[in-house]
Amino acid sequence: MLRGLYTAAAGMITQQRKHDTITNNISNLNTPGFKQGSAVSRSFPEMLISALGAGAPGVVKNIGKLNTGVLAEEDLSIYLQGDLQETKSPLDVAIVSNIVTDVTGQALPPFDKSGKYVTPEGERIFQPQAFITVQNEQGEERYSRNGKLTVNVEGQLITPEGYKVLDTNGQPILLRDANGQMIANVKILQNGTFLDAVNGQPLLDAGGNPVTLLISRVENPNRMIREGNGVYRLNEEDAATVTPAVMNEEVQVHQGYIERSNVDPTQSMIDMMAALRAYETNQKMVQFYDKSLEKAVNEVGRV
Template sequence: MLRGFNTAASGMIANQRMQETLSNNIANSNTPGYKADQGTMRAFPELLLQQMGGETIPTSSGGLTLPTQKELGSLNTGVYMQEAVPEFSQGDVRETGNTTDLALLHGDVPDEEGFLFFNVQNQDGDVRQTRNGNFTVDGEGFLTTNQGYYVLDDAGEPIQTDGMEFTVQDNGTLEIDGEETELGLSYTANANGMVKEGDDLYTVGEDGEPVVNARDIDGVDFTVQQNVLEGSNVDPARMMTEMMNTYRNFEMNQRALKAYDQSMQKTVNDVGKLG
């Protein structure tokens, strides 16, 4: 019975974490470039149950008891939410009219799970990737994210725009005061290996494919559009449906836990009196 307590409780915890993931997706449904997280459930290792007994064999001395084992089957010990994996797909594009808004649109890529990113510099000076093209210009004239992280060029240097007036070509080249600067763009062959760091930033996970310069890979086709933004790929209707299903699963585990509790109470209060 105690094992049943643990199984039901693990189901409640897993569904609670799933609900938090779905709620976060809903909250970011209007965040430019946001990629919805997909929670993955996994069962704990199963236990193999066996019945232990004995069989008595008649002998001249009165009998010999031999131990026996009978396999009853496996018992699942619960479930947990293993991880939240971003769903990398292109979001809808909307026009904003802001010169600092950029959208990175996919064309053909050589890998099925391949994906493209803007390069930015985080607060520690490390290069990170983002899909949020809602950029701005800081007080020193550098192109930055809304969090103040520098947007990098193809050489890994911050981009000095010297104001809001600049033009971005379809190939990601910025024209600033008659000079051209290539926007830093990264490509990874397996986007599922990218990990969210917060502030719309991504980094390569432990088992992920390294990011490379998108312009150095044959077969990578992309377009950078100015004055538009890529929206979130969150489907609010689907998220609400999944949240309802997750809540029902939570309730079912809750009722199972309550039933175990009532059975335990009956065992302690009623059966114990017989002794």
């Protein structure tokens, strides 16, 4: 009886975590570049139930398998391309990414709409994704799809959270001319190169090189870890899987646009109601077991 109580309680916890994931998706419906999360559930290891001495001493008869509950194992992001929204702000950028070749130019397998391909052997392969490369206060690289950019008092290009946007040399982008004057009007090409909108000349860094956005290609985006504020990081063992993206028809930067969240509000509401109903079902099972235990203690015990 207690086993069933624990199984129902595990189901309630799992549905609560699913509900939290869905509500977080809905709350970020208008967050630029937000990628919705999906709570992945799995069952606890099954147990083999056997009957000892079934029919004769020393005889073991296998009855069957018993499932002991379910848990929300992880929260995976879905990197489906979001719609572009025009803002006409010269510092707003949106990444359009549909990478279908590997770093050597060879074709990758056909991915489904969620960016996943399952081989005949059951191996899952995920589509590489492109991200704006930023730097936090500790000087560590992070990755984001939020292209709602601004300039700080020092003339550095930053995200809404204050992360510095990096160029292809790994340095913060500084929007100043050779005389140290801040450049108000810039043009950003589809390959991420910055031009002075007045004279059409490329902006140059301290080394005399054209200033270009560092767009990073992440081979397995599901290895990324959410840090909040639309920023992701990678563990040290996965750092080697990140390379500068080749800017072509597969990866492009669009100035004056932002990428909208890829959350589907209708499907999110359906999933939230399903999680609520499943939670209520498990709750009723807990109440049933509680009443059964109460009867066993208060009534059967008196007989």
